[in-house]
Structure formats: C-alpha cells, structure tokens
Amino acid sequence: MNSEPLFLPLIAELELAKELNVTLDDYKISINNALQDATHASQLSSALLDFARASYNASQISFTDLRVDEILADAKVDLLQKNQDYRIGIHYMDNMADKDESNYDFYGNPYLLQVVFLNLMENACKYSADRSCRVEIEVHGKTLKIRFIDHGVGIDEKELDKIFDLFYRGANKHDEKGNGIGLSIVKRIIEMHHGSILLTSAPGEGSVFQVRFCSDNKKAALRKTAFSVFILLFYAFSHSDLER
Known part of the structure; x- marks a missing residue:
C-alpha cells in the first residue's frame, strides 16, 4: 500500500509553517496539527495491517495455548496506559x-x-x-461469554446490521475520530476463532457487544486433527495393501 496519501496533510502543514512568516504560537499550532495528522496516519496504517491479518485463512495464522482472561487483562492494561481518563472494570x-x-x-x-x-x-x-467500559465474563457449559457494556448514545436499530461493515461509521459517531475499520476487524478475528459477536443497542440506552467462544475449542481442534490423521493413515494403509 502506498502510504504517501496518508501523510499528505502532515506534509502540507509542515510546508505551510516553513514558508510563512509565523509567530512561535503559530508554529506550536502547526506542530500540534502535524502530530495529530501523523497519529491518525499511524492508526490507520495499523488498522489496515490488522484487517489484512484478520483476512488471512485461519490455517495461515499461528495459534497457541493461552488464557482468555489473561489476554483480556493485558488489553485493559495496554489501553489504560494510553488513555488515563478511561475506566474499565472486568x-x-x-x-x-x-x-x-x-x-x-x-x-x-x-x-x-x-x-x-x-x-x-x-x-x-x-x-x-463517563469514558467507562464494564466487561462481564462468564461461562455457561462450554460457552465462554464476554460482554462489553457502555453508557453511550446507543445505536439506531436500522444501523445494527451495518455496524460490522468495513469503513462504516454510525450516525452518532461524528464527534469521535475513527476509520470504520475496527469492528470489521473484530468480527473477522472472532470468526477465525470459531466464535460469534452479537450487538444489542438502542438510542439513549448504550450498547452491549457480546462475544461468544467455545471454551472447548482446543479439544475440538485436536479431535479434528486426530480424525484427519486417522483418515490419512487409513488411506495410506489401504493403498499400500492394494499395491502389494
């Protein structure tokens, strides 16, 4: 991907500051604008890279043993380090x-x-x-549920089916910066892990994103692998008998 268009606002801002006869305060404003443009370009580049990774076939992604609750806690720590005004409770x-x-x-x-x-x-x-998120995690049988609850403006029913579309931004999001990629990435990654995501929301009542995983997913994967190995061995032995 050609990254030059992402940085055009940044380049223009710096060129303007360089050419014009400006005061120190003007320079500070230009530098601040340039930093914001650079941050936005970096976030967009990272989002596009994550989207590309989420579009891979699951067989191309390395999977390993992990603890979902630990990954969740790590994500919380990482987010709070970058946004000290956020409040997240698990x-x-x-x-x-x-x-x-x-x-x-x-x-x-x-x-x-x-x-x-x-x-x-x-x-x-x-x-x-109030810049807060309530995260609820629970297990029912072999189903692991994680709910992300906000107290925002909510989402109109007509938009619920579109919210996971690539580059879609809801009508209530004009006051916040974003690129419309995040939720599309989220859905693809969850499906890659054989999970699902459900959104419930209403204007003025906030939103709840519920992620569902099978907590028995590794055993299922092992059974599938074992069955595949069995089929291959059966096929090999059958053909070796025929060749004799």
Missing part, C-alpha cells in the same frame, strides 16, 4: 463455572485476540459520557 459473574480457571484455557492467536478486546473496550470508553 467482572467475573457469580457462576460456579467461573471458579474453574481451566474454563478460560483457549487455543488462539494472542495478538489478534488482544486486538479484539482493545477495540471493544476502546469503543465503549470512547462513546460513553
């Missing part, structure tokens, strides 16, 4: 299944999962008047 719901830490064992890509959690927590904080 709540383990009162369910006996939540007491068993093995329920959070997972087989996935830690970087991509952190991208999911960062996006959902940042969106909740960004669009909440």
